[in-house]
Amino acid sequence: MNTILKLMPKGACTETADIADRKSGRKMISIEGLAKCYPKRGGAPVTIFEDIWLFIERGEFVCILGHSGCGKTTVLNILAGLSEASEGTVIADDSEISGPSLDRAVIFQGHALLPWMTVLGNVAYAVSARNPRWSRAKVREHAASFIAKVGLSYALDKRPSELSGGMKQRVGIARALSIEPKMLLMDEPFSALDALTRGTLQDEVRKICVETEQTVLMITHDVDEAIYLADRIVLMTNGPNARVAEIVRNTMPRERARNELHHLPGYYDIRNHLMDFLVSRSGSFDVEAATQAGWSAKRPPVVEIGSGV
């Protein structure tokens, strides 16, 4: 008996409303008509994804969920300014993204620590990039305080090769947080970890992000992780020509604990909905049929499942 409530786009919505929204300062990121093509050897270029529209509000935690190869990393890299879109623009804080910025910190799919530096060195490198004028002692102190936040104070002088996978990812998180970015971009940060470590790290990240009201875009293909962390979950169809099929608004209460999440009413409704999407609908999504039924790339349907509130 699950009540599925679809908030279909209102036909009257105009672009001026979008711009007004953006001007009001609630919008952190506005992805507008993004597409990426790669040239294919001896053939027409492949479009990995196209016509992606997505808005992220300040303080929001958004997860992108989709199958391997649908272009999640590519979207994130465009947001990070590391690669260029073939079409469309991304507007961050009222200005178009034209390259990497210290305002948007990236936690990479591999940990991407510099192996010749210690834990402290890796974080301090980021801190001094952000604050070039700080004294050595101040950089060190600031870096150490962020390493303490992820519970690695005892490993300051260790090198990445001496750390476990979970510890490396923690250092990556400390490095990203230490530059105090306006936005955090995370690319499957926990996918290479065992379940136990993943759980504790999810707790830590959620705690830090809630405390600091951090705006986050995170990529995952773990349904439970998305439900635990996200305010909104963006569902992408399979590539090539991937689209945003719909956006699921997470109705779990804001105060939630990972261990009790699956006892909450409505949890399994959301989980089943997401699983159904990944198992069948992500592959069979048909743009034309969906458009006939009222789907639009600019305003993908926002879905609320159950009444968990």
Added chain:
Amino acid sequence: MKQTSRIQSSLLSCTIVVLVLMVWTAFTTQSGGGVASGADPAYAALMNEDAGGAGIPSPLDVGRALVQQLSDPFYDAGPNDKGIGLQLAYSLARVLLGFALAMIVGVPLGFVIGMSPLLSGALNPIIQILKPVSPLAWMPLALYTIKDSGQSAIFVIFICSIWPMLVNTTFGVANVRSEWLNVGRTLEVPPLKRALTIILPAAAPTIVTGMRISIGIAWLVIVAAEMLVGGTGIGYFIWNEWNNLSIVNIIVAILVIGVIGMILDQMLAGISRLITFQE
């Protein structure tokens, strides 16, 4: 485990050396005693003061000559009679100078080529053509243009040691993991600082490997170069002792060249251990 295997291998290598020395001694002294005493003393003196056999000195003779050479390595008694230490110093100075010049040119150039696909495409064919040329082939050209034998030898060392450094630096810089570069880019580190703090340390092990190959080649080539240009240096020392028919001194020189070469290599191996990182 590791300790015992190291002791075992050094024991074995000592045994091999002792065996070779014994065979060498047996070969050089056995026929020597009888024949040498019956032969014309002047002829024996011409061949070698007190060595027997077919003029091949025994290990004992070599040892004696080695001690004698090393007890006064830096004497200078005219152009054709200098101590082995002095000659080695000339060679080492040339090698180090040529090597340093090659490093100053090769490493930064390799860095730029490695970072720029355009330059890499443009210069690679030229490098591929010049690299396989024997460094000694440059010698006449160097002598003709520089007109100084010592500087020509340095130029030859420069030419032979630049290629491994250039090629390795290019390769190391071009193959820095893109995620490390992305770390620098997302932190908005300016390009020059990025080159020094990310690309250089990441490529350093490959660069030092190139330097290690270079110094080895330079030490090989200097002997041949000095044999050609003459004057000073360990290569000239060997050539001179050959003219003196002093086989024993030539063997001494071979041993000393080997030891110095090993020391040079181990020095760079030490640097390499310092800057190599574990992923």
